[in-house]
Amino acid sequence: MWTWYASRAAGLVSLVLLTTTLVLGVSGVARAATTAWPRFTLARLHRNVSLLSVVFVAVHVTTAVLDGYAPIRWVDVVVPFVSGYQPFWLGLGAVALDLLVALVVTSLVRTRIGLRAWRAVHAAAYACWPVAVVHGLGIGGADTTTGWVLVLTLGCVAAAAAGLLWRALIWSDGSGERLR
Numbered sequence: 001m002w003t004w005y006a007s008r009a010a011g012l013v014s015l016v017l018l019t020t021t022l023v024l025g026v027s028g029v030a031r032a033a034t035t036a037w038p039r040f041t042l043a044r045l046h047r048n049v050s051l052l053s054v055v056f057v058a059v060h061v062t063t064a065v066l067d068g069y070a071p072i073r074w075v076d077v078v079v080p081f082v083s084g085y086q087p088f089w090l091g092l093g094a095v096a097l098d099l100l101v102a103l104v105v106t107s108l109v110r111t112r113i114g115l116r117a118w119r120a121v122h123a124a125a126y127a128c129w130p131v132a133v134v135h136g137l138g139i140g141g142a143d144t145t146t147g148w149v150l151v152l153t154l155g156c157v158a159a160a161a162a163g164l165l166w167r168a169l170i171w172s173d174g175s176g177e178r179l180r
């Protein structure tokens with residue numbers, strides 16, 4: 001049914017958006033700001049792309065549940081590893097979604113919860129992204145580990161790896177700032 005294709009497409013768009021969010025987040029702390037791209041523009045872009053990724057993840061899971069071909073329940077969307085359909089790979093999707101929700105909610109109430117708590121939760125971004133990647137690769141089998149889907153996924157991995165490497169280099173030479 002069309003919903004299954006919509007779910008797969010939304011999953012891939014979510015992955016690209018999450019990767020962009022991660023790279024933008026890393027660039028912010030790594031002082032990527034220039035006159036053309038001031039720091040607040042990067043921060044706003046980071047926030048807006050992350051909110052857009054939540055919208056696409058919502059479409060991804062809603063269409064997966066509504067499709068009905070695979071026995072996926074609403075509870076499987078948020079509770080990991082309890083699904084009758086591909087419990088491990090689907091469970092990783094649920095873990096990524098739970099982490100994403102925690103990241104977004106704590107960011108929206110950041111001024112109320114304080115910087116220390118927000119920063120502690122925000123470190124989960126480094127877990128959310130790889131868990132989502134492994135979920136996508138694992139659950140689709142041959143569909144996601146061959147052809148253009150694999151190329152797209154590897155492109156996301158390369159972009160994230162480059163961003164993280166840059167972050168690590170800036171951190172190690174002491175010129176980077178802490179997350180704020």
Ligand code: HEM
Nearest residue numbers: 008011012014015061064077093094096097132136139140
């Ligand atoms: C941050 C959260 C998530 C991201 C970024 C994500 C991303 C992806 C990606 C990239 C794929 C591969 C698309 C393709 O077939 O080419 C995929 C597949 C899939 N995802 Fe997710 N996902 C997430 C969470 C979830 C959750 C919570 C569920 C539970 C309903 C779910 C259900 C599925 C299903 C059923 C497929 C299989 C498609 C197939 O077998 O072809 N995902 N996901």
